Every structure is written in structure tokens, then in C-alpha cells.
Amino acid sequence: MSKSVFHSNNVAQTYEIAKEKIAPLLKKGDILILDGELGAGKTTFTRGFVEHFGVNPSHVSSPTFTLVNVYNGNDFPIYHVDFYRILEGNDVFFDELMEIQGKGITLIEWGKKFLKELKEYAEGDIFVLEFKILGENEREMVFEKYSDN
Ligand SMILES: Nc1ncnc2c1ncn2[C@@H]1O[C@H](COP(=O)(O)OP(=O)(O)O)[C@@H](O)[C@H]1O
Numbered sequence: 001m002s003k004s005v006f007h008s009n010n011v012a013q014t015y016e017i018a019k020e021k022i023a024p025l026l027k028k029g030d031i032l033i034l035d036g037e038l039g040a041g042k043t044t045f046t047r048g049f050v051e052h053f054g055v056n057p058s059h060v061s062s063p064t065f066t067l068v069n070v071y072n073g074n075d076f077p078i079y080h081v082d083f084y085r086i087l088e089g090n091d092v093f094f095d096e097l098m099e100i101q102g103k104g105i106t107l108i109e110w111g112k113k114f115l116k117e118l119k120e121y122a123e124g125d126i127f128v129l130e131f132k133i134l135g136e137n138e139r140e141m142v143f144e145k146y147s148d149n
């Protein structure tokens, strides 16, 4: 699959890209890695993304300290994970996450750290969304499929 590039000029556009353009491309068992520096918009994007699956966007919070947030969608859960503080791929948390990820869709902030390990366990496909900060309210998002399972 080729890359898709999205351009956002404000929070509402990032939200719309997430909900209308990207969320419909994923299915149960898929993993979406959200990569980009702090403040790039990964958590903001997640709010739009989950709404496509019937989750109230106000339930979304940054999982930096909880490690994983679970949102109940209409048909399956959305797991919202942050690998920022996860040090090794064989971490207990990582093993537990790999046991459940096939039951829903998993969004992983900073997930590029363990791309190879994720590929081993993914029930579905793995996608990567790379965020770039272009200006105070301007963002670029590059969406690409990493692997087919
Ligand atoms: N176009 C945009 N898309 C997403 N966030 C934006 C945009 N413009 C400004 N922002 C701001 O950038 C910040 C993004 O924060 P957040 O989504 O928590 O980033 P991350 O999870 O990548 O650290 C928010 O304060 C948001 O209001």
C-alpha cells in the first residue's frame, strides 16, 4: 500500500481526518502506531478515531501513566496504549497486551519502539501514522501500512 499524506490546519481537522478518513480503514485485530513528538496530536487524533467506533471522545485521555486505556466501542474495545515508558519488548505489560489485542483495535503512542515484536503478535494488519509539527496549529500525518497478517 502506498503512503497517504494528510494535512491539518487545526484540531477539528485532525479530528475529522481520524474519524472520516483513517478509522474506516481499520478492522478488529489491527494495530495503529501513532508516532511523533510530544504535542504532535496523537491523543487528539485518538479522540476522533474512537468516535467512528461509537466511543464518546471525552472518554479519551492520555495513557502515559495508566499504560492502557480501554474504550468500549459498539462492536469491540479500542485499546489506547502508550509505550513511552515501556523499556523492553518482553515487559509483562507487553505480554498482557499481546494477549488481548486481537479482541479489538489497538492504538499505540510511541509504538515504533517495538515494531518487530508487534508484527510477531498482531492478529491483523499493522499501520503507522507519523505526525509532524509544521507550525503552531499545522500538522502533517503520513499513513502507511507496515504489515499484512
Ligand atoms: N492541527 C492540530 N492537530 C492536533 N493538535 C493540534 C493541532 N493544532 C494544535 N494542536 C494542539 O497540539 C496539542 C496536541 O496534544 P496531544 O494530542 O496531547 O499530542 P500528543 O499525544 O502527540 O503528545 C494539543 O494541545 C492541541 O490543541
Ligand SMILES: [Mg+2]
Binding pocket: 042, 043, 062, 063, 109
Ligand atoms: Mg499523547
